[in-house]
Amino acid sequence: MSNELVLHSDVDVINEEFMHHAHGHEHHQPFITKYIFSMDHKMIAKQFLLSGIFWAIIGGLLSVVFRLQLGFPDQSFPILEELLGKKWAPGGHITADAYYALITIHGTVLLFFVLTGGLSGTFANFLIPLQIGARDMASPLMNMLSYWFFFTAGVIMLCSLFLETGPFAGGWQAYPPLSALADASKGSGAGMDYWTISMVLFVVSQLLGGLNYISTVLNLRTKGMSMTRLPLTVWALMLQAVLGVLSFPVLTAGFVLLIFDRHFGTSFYLSDIFVNGVGALSHEGGNAILYQHLFWFLGHPEVYIVILPAMGIVSEVMSVNARKPIFGYTAMIGSMFAIVVLAFLVWAHHMFVTGLNPFLGSIFVLLTLLIAIPSAIKAFNWITTLWKGNNIFRPGMMFAIGFVSLFISGGLTGIFLGNAAIDIHVHDTYFVIAHFHLVMGVAGFFGMFCGIYHWYPKMFGRYMNNTLGDVHFWITLIGAYCIFWPMYYEGMAGMPRRYYTYDTWESFKQFAELNKFISIAAIITFFAQFLFVFNFFYSMYKGRKVRESNPYHSNTLEWTTPINPGHGNWEGDLPEVHRWPYDYNKDGREFVTQVTPVEDGEELH
Amino acid sequence: MWLSIAVILLILLVIFQISKASEYVAVLRGKDKAFKQSNKVNGFLMITFLVLGLIGVYWCNKILYPKTNLHLGSSSIEGQQVDNILWITIYLTGAVFLITQILLFWFAFKYQYKEGQKAYFYPHNSKLEIVWTTVPTIVLAVLIVFGLRSWALFTGDAPKNAMQIEVTGKQFGWIFRYPGKDGVFGKKYFKNIDDANNPLGLIWKDSAAMGQKADPAAKDDIIAQSTVYIVKNKPVKFIINSRDVIHDFGLTWFRMKMDAVPGTPTTMWFTPKYTTKEMIERTGNPNFAYEVSCDQLCGNGHYSMKGTIMVVTQAEYDAWLATQASAYATAFPETVAVAAAPAAVAPATSDSAAHH
Numbered sequence: 001m002s003n004e005l006v007l008h009s010d011v012d013v014i015n016e017e018f019m020h021h022a023h024g025h026e027h028h029q030p031f032i033t034k035y036i037f038s039m040d041h042k043m044i045a046k047q048f049l050l051s052g053i054f055w056a057i058i059g060g061l062l063s064v065v066f067r068l069q070l071g072f073p074d075q076s077f078p079i080l081e082e083l084l085g086k087k088w089a090p091g092g093h094i095t096a097d098a099y100y101a102l103i104t105i106h107g108t109v110l111l112f113f114v115l116t117g118g119l120s121g122t123f124a125n126f127l128i129p130l131q132i133g134a135r136d137m138a139s140p141l142m143n144m145l146s147y148w149f150f151f152t153a154g155v156i157m158l159c160s161l162f163l164e165t166g167p168f169a170g171g172w173q174a175y176p177p178l179s180a181l182a183d184a185s186k187g188s189g190a191g192m193d194y195w196t197i198s199m200v201l202f203v204v205s206q207l208l209g210g211l212n213y214i215s216t217v218l219n220l221r222t223k224g225m226s227m228t229r230l231p232l233t234v235w236a237l238m239l240q241a242v243l244g245v246l247s248f249p250v251l252t253a254g255f256v257l258l259i260f261d262r263h264f265g266t267s268f269y270l271s272d273i274f275v276n277g278v279g280a281l282s283h284e285g286g287n288a289i290l291y292q293h294l295f296w297f298l299g300h301p302e303v304y305i306v307i308l309p310a311m312g313i314v315s316e317v318m319s320v321n322a323r324k325p326i327f328g329y330t331a332m333i334g335s336m337f338a339i340v341v342l343a344f345l346v347w348a349h350h351m352f353v354t355g356l357n358p359f360l361g362s363i364f365v366l367l368t369l370l371i372a373i374p375s376a377i378k379a380f381n382w383i384t385t386l387w388k389g390n391n392i393f394r395p396g397m398m399f400a401i402g403f404v405s406l407f408i409s410g411g412l413t414g415i416f417l418g419n420a421a422i423d424i425h426v427h428d429t430y431f432v433i434a435h436f437h438l439v440m441g442v443a444g445f446f447g448m449f450c451g452i453y454h455w456y457p458k459m460f461g462r463y464m465n466n467t468l469g470d471v472h473f474w475i476t477l478i479g480a481y482c483i484f485w486p487m488y489y490e491g492m493a494g495m496p497r498r499y500y501t502y503d504t505w506e507s508f509k510q511f512a513e514l515n516k517f518i519s520i521a522a523i524i525t526f527f528a529q530f531l532f533v534f535n536f537f538y539s540m541y542k543g544r545k546v547r548e549s550n551p552y553h554s555n556t557l558e559w560t561t562p563i564n565p566g567h568g569n570w571e572g573d574l575p576e577v578h579r580w581p582y583d584y585n586k587d588g589r590e591f592v593t594q595v596t597p598v599e600d601g602e603e604l605h
Numbered sequence: 606m607w608l609s610i611a612v613i614l615l616i617l618l619v620i621f622q623i624s625k626a627s628e629y630v631a632v633l634r635g636k637d638k639a640f641k642q643s644n645k646v647n648g649f650l651m652i653t654f655l656v657l658g659l660i661g662v663y664w665c666n667k668i669l670y671p672k673t674n675l676h677l678g679s680s681s682i683e684g685q686q687v688d689n690i691l692w693i694t695i696y697l698t699g700a701v702f703l704i705t706q707i708l709l710f711w712f713a714f715k716y717q718y719k720e721g722q723k724a725y726f727y728p729h730n731s732k733l734e735i736v737w738t739t740v741p742t743i744v745l746a747v748l749i750v751f752g753l754r755s756w757a758l759f760t761g762d763a764p765k766n767a768m769q770i771e772v773t774g775k776q777f778g779w780i781f782r783y784p785g786k787d788g789v790f791g792k793k794y795f796k797n798i799d800d801a802n803n804p805l806g807l808i809w810k811d812s813a814a815m816g817q818k819a820d821p822a823a824k825d826d827i828i829a830q831s832t833v834y835i836v837k838n839k840p841v842k843f844i845i846n847s848r849d850v851i852h853d854f855g856l857t858w859f860r861m862k863m864d865a866v867p868g869t870p871t872t873m874w875f876t877p878k879y880t881t882k883e884m885i886e887r888t889g890n891p892n893f894a895y896e897v898s899c900d901q902l903c904g905n906g907h908y909s910m911k912g913t914i915m916v917v918t919q920a921e922y923d924a925w926l927a928t929q930a931s932a933y934a935t936a937f938p939e940t941v942a943v944a945a946a947p948a949a950v951a952p953a954t955s956d957s958a959a960h961h
Contacts, residue, residue, distance in 0.1 A: 280795050288869070588723075
């Protein structure tokens with residue numbers, strides 16, 4: 001009771017402050033504070049989104065270049081020499097060094113900058129205050145800093161692409177000793193320094209953002225918005241922030257030790273090393289596997305940091321467009337909780353073949369396969385949400401359906417990889433590539449597209465072009481399956497990932513034709529994304545204007561704000577919440593917004 | 606190249622123009638009507654995607670399955686267990702895949718928007734939810750039990766009669782070491798490594814500076830670069846090391862794989878089932894070889910880090926072994942030539958004397 005009182009008095013104080021603030025400044029806000037050093041969560045969300053789009057194009061383009069190598073190892077592409085220079089692509093043929101740099105930066109950029117920064121950065125910032133009925137984040141200043149750390153991390157990563165020795169080229173996991181020794185790999189010189197600094201800044205950005213998301217959800221909910229009335233998006237975004245806050249520091253610790261090994265002569269990870277052309281190093285007694293434990297302690301939760309926001313977005317968008325409550329709201333939250341807890345207990349399944357203690361390996365098999373249960377529950381719940389709905393196929397909805405399809409196709413093969421007795425065969429093969437690209441990469445993108453198409457009208461006050469969205473969806477869905485589904489077969493043949501060419505391998509060269517097909521599919525799918533990019537920017541200025549405040553007849557609070565909400569979101573008082581957000585087609589009413597009071601005799605769900 | 610980019614841009618432009626026009630048409634004809642039509646089209650595409658997708662999956666399997674070589678089965682006795690659990694998992698997840706994908710797209714299609722249709726308010730159903738929590742739990746429990754049984758076998762001790770071979774990964778190749786006639790691997794120290802004649806850093810000499818004493822067991826060790834001979838139906842245990850960065854000793858055909866970590870040896874054992882010659886017949890590929898692939902990114906030559914395992918019969922193996930000189934003898938040929946000299950030790954002869 002007293003807690004309630006404290007919370008609400010808090011909200012009132014903040015409300016007053018913001019009201020004051022918003023009214024004082026809205027008429028003459030200079031460009032620099034409105035668009036650049038903005039503290040408005042909606043503007044920061046858009047900044048994350050634009051950065052995310054930028055990095056997605058870069059990351060995708062890198063994959064086009066290395067797919068050219070994989071699909072057409074014998075062919076030369078003069079354009080590559082023009083783009084990458086004589087050193088990286090002599091004669092229009094990328095070098096092995098360039099290839100490894102490309103795959104490394106492709107992974108780093110897409111996973112961290114797009115699917116983590118771009119996805120949760122955009123939607124946590126945008127949706128949390130709007131959907132819980134808050135004027136802004138708990139700390140708008142920290143929120144702004146979060147973006148600028150992210151931005152700086154990006155600038156440094158971008159700079160590393162132009163180093164003479166090239167960017168880091170030892171794989172996005174940056175396993176030492178390879179990542180520690182400039183003599184073992186060119187990219188492990190200055191490129192790795194840039195990479196580590198960039199990543200540490202990125203972690204700072206995530207922590208600033210994450211703490212903010214958690215405290216905002218816990219403290220700034222409007223009157224009546226109990227935790228069990230939160231939309232699933234907010235639940236998902238908060239839980240992913242919990243994951244990030246608890247695991248990113250461990251990664252940083254791993255990086256700090258790595259920096260010490262690289263520059264200050266310590267031996268945390270290094271032992272018994274003789275480098276060709278250099279000789280024996282002085283390091284003794286370190287353990288390279290220690291880094292992998294520290295890395296994967298973040299690295300595994302990281303994939304849930306990516307997928308949880310996507311799951312939340314998909315749940316919300318699917319419910320709105322099926323005109324039906326999300327099936328099993330409590331089970332959805334419960335399974336997300338289970339995922340968060342288990343996410344911390346499965347990291348060593350990436351390390352079954354590192355010589356891990358077999359008993360420990362068995363425990364990790366058990367825990368890893370357990371995490372399939374909450375994932376399965378979620379998939380069944382989504383399918384049931386579609387059942388007997390009145391499904392409206394807006395692009396957001398289609399991306400939600402596509403997400404579920406990809407999540408199933410990619411998720412089921414996690415059962416193979418999580419089982420050490422199968423992993424011993426398919427570990428580090430294309431099976432893994434197919435698995436995580438479908439379940440986390442493309443599915444993460446689908447979650448992001450789903451959210452962008454759905455909330456675009458709220459973000460920019462205009463609609464995106466739906467036909468363009470439809471075409472974008474179908475090409476991307478078909479493309480994703482054409483690229484990644486056949487890779488399962490390559491993986492079952494044991495074809496290792498991260499090979500520059502397979503020409504000389506009797507065991508794997510039978511896939512040369514298939515690699516060509518995959519490359520063509522990848523290139524088409526990449527270029528199809530410009531349909532989205534173009535739609536996004538074109539609609540910002542020329543899209544059809546939003547004229548009704550709640551165009552989807554949605555229940556959540558963001559649609560109770562003005563069409564183009566200012567800083568502070570609501571004019572006048574904050575809305576008061578009376579019910580959960582999923583009363584669609586209840587008691588004959590098509591939708592009942594959260595701010596609608598409960599009628600006499602009405603039963604809450 | 607430029608041409609194809611121009612073509613792509615042109616296609617994008619056309620799609621864009623059509624989409625823009627469709628929006629104008631929608632405004633002219635009435636948004637509502639256009640919405641209903643596009644919803645129908647997308648609903649139809651949902652079911653079409655399902656049908657064509659399933660045909661695609663079948664067709665993909667038909668073309669690609671033979672290329673996975675799974676039909677030939679594992680070339681190691683232990684690896685058959687990998688295949689078994691793999692197949693069990695394929696059938697189980699395959700069924701789930703089919704059912705869920707069909708339901709997903711079928712529901713999307715069947716319950717697409719229709720005028721006047723009301724969605725069914727169905728927020729939860731405890732019975733259903735309990736069912737689809739317990740069924741996956743049971744299925745996963747079965748997989749865990751099967752998986753862990755095999756895992757215990759793979760990671761357990763190798764049989765007593767297993768051959769022992771040490772393998773060391775380096776940028777970018779594999780070095781194999783046999784213990785020689787004494788059956789003991791001599792001690793080594795990485796600071797003794799000399800690529801010209803002591804690639805593993807075996808301790809052959811006393812050195813006060815490094816605080817090491819020559820290990821007699823090191824003198825009969827046989828070192829082979831990139832190709833290793835093992836015997837059909839005889840278990841073999843590999844002790845896996847790395848000289849520089851992390852590599853991975855990947856044996857696709859035997860369904861085995863283990864990292865090579867500098868400073869921390871790992872092990873792997875299995876029993877080969879078919880000789881290389883038999884595999885040439887079984888695959889119909891005259892160039893067939895049991896290739897060792899490096900499965901952990903180890904630098905710019907990662908893709909070329911190939912080794913070869915020759916599986917031969919015991920007789921062939923014995924004949925091959927007889928032709929091999931110890932690494933010490935190869936490094937210091939004079940020790941073999943002047944075996945009678947008092948200070949020098951000729952490993953081949955002195956060791957056989959000690960054993961008989």
